[in-house]
Amino acid sequence: MKQETIIPVIYGPTAVGKTQLAFQLNNYCSDIISADSRQIYRYLDIGTGKDLPSGSVFMKTALLPAAKEHHYHWGYWQLPTGQRLWLLDLISPRRHFSAYLWAEITGQLIQHLLVDNRQPLIVGGTGFYIKVLLDGLDITSEKSAWRQKNYWQKQPLVKLQQRVKKYWQKKWYILSNAERQNKQRLVRMIEIVQKNGWQGHKNFLDSHINVRGIGILRPWAKLKKYVRLRTFQRIERGLLVEIENLLTRGYYWSMPGLNTLAYKEWQGFFDRKDTFWSALRKWQGDEIHYASRQRLWFRHDSRFTWVDGDEFTPRQAVKIFGF
Numbered sequence: 001m002k003q004e005t006i007i008p009v010i011y012g013p014t015a016v017g018k019t020q021l022a023f024q025l026n027n028y029c030s031d032i033i034s035a036d037s038r039q040i041y042r043y044l045d046i047g048t049g050k051d052l053p054s055g056s057v058f059m060k061t062a063l064l065p066a067a068k069e070h071h072y073h074w075g076y077w078q079l080p081t082g083q084r085l086w087l088l089d090l091i092s093p094r095r096h097f098s099a100y101l102w103a104e105i106t107g108q109l110i111q112h113l114l115v116d117n118r119q120p121l122i123v124g125g126t127g128f129y130i131k132v133l134l135d136g137l138d139i140t141s142e143k144s145a146w147r148q149k150n151y152w153q154k155q156p157l158v159k160l161q162q163r164v165k166k167y168w169q170k171k172w173y174i175l176s177n178a179e180r181q182n183k184q185r186l187v188r189m190i191e192i193v194q195k196n197g198w199q200g201h202k203n204f205l206d207s208h209i210n211v212r213g214i215g216i217l218r219p220w221a222k223l224k225k226y227v228r229l230r231t232f233q234r235i236e237r238g239l240l241v242e243i244e245n246l247l248t249r250g251y252y253w254s255m256p257g258l259n260t261l262a263y264k265e266w267q268g269f270f271d272r273k274d275t276f277w278s279a280l281r282k283w284q285g286d287e288i289h290y291a292s293r294q295r296l297w298f299r300h301d302s303r304f305t306w307v308d309g310d311e312f313t314p315r316q317a318v319k320i321f322g323f
Helices: 018-024 065-069 099-115 127-135 142-153 157-167 183-197 220-237 239-248 264-270 276-294 314-321
Strands: 005-011 031-034 057-060 075-078 084-086 120-124 209-217 304-308
Touching: 005 018, 005 127, 005 314, 018 120, 018 209, 018 314, 031 099, 065 099, 099 120, 099 127, 120 127, 142 183, 157 183, 209 314, 220 239, 220 276, 239 264, 264 276
Parallel strands: 005 120, 005 209, 031 084, 031 120, 209 304
Antiparallel strands: 057 075, 075 084
16 A cells, blocks of 8 residues: 655735745755646746746756646746746647646656655646646536536647547548548547547546645735735836737737736737726736636635745745745
């Protein structure tokens, strides 16, 4: 029987100090895994708040199975703290992503790190990503089936062909050339495989792995103040120039990367339909609304200890995690 392994998690809304706490635990955690649904996009740096320390260097490394299958931009950021930061800059702003895909690659990455005797630490504010990783996903539910179908309909033909060939090899070889070029036909075949071959509850972590989480909060009035302040700081750092560069490079507003928080609110401004201040207020309102929803995840989860971000110290985190 395998010995129980504890994976620490730091969760909380934006602007509560999650990332800085992770950096301060460098003597205990060698690898940080980002759980942020926006920071997975390449070239979206300022609006998503990647805030990498000066001197950080991106290092390519051997592909994990999921990274190879989905053609991720794979590697880690080597930080001045000595830690490695994973799952930033994973995909192009053109591509769709999901909690399922994040949990899949994170589960594989955790196993890889543990084999190398490294200690991972999950840090982020996308509650659904972390929830799916910790508790798995019912892939036979109607809602999940709809998400899967919606995901496959958006994939390129070559990816659908690869999936069918991999999971229904006998059927693939008797398909006509016309059927192999028919996206709807291939999506339907994938649905059948999912229904009959992937039934049940999909777990992403081995049974011997358990989590111990810290949830960080700040008083609501103070948090809203921090959120508004951060929007001004990101504009000063060049958010609007970053968006202009993305548009110049051929990315457009309906793409998943630009159709996200901190970017989508500026479409009216760039289309000359909104003023600067109108777009800013819209962005600030969306950020505050998102932070209010982030506060609800794991509030009654016994695996998480909730703390005040203004008073909490790294020494207390070490005690909670049991390092």
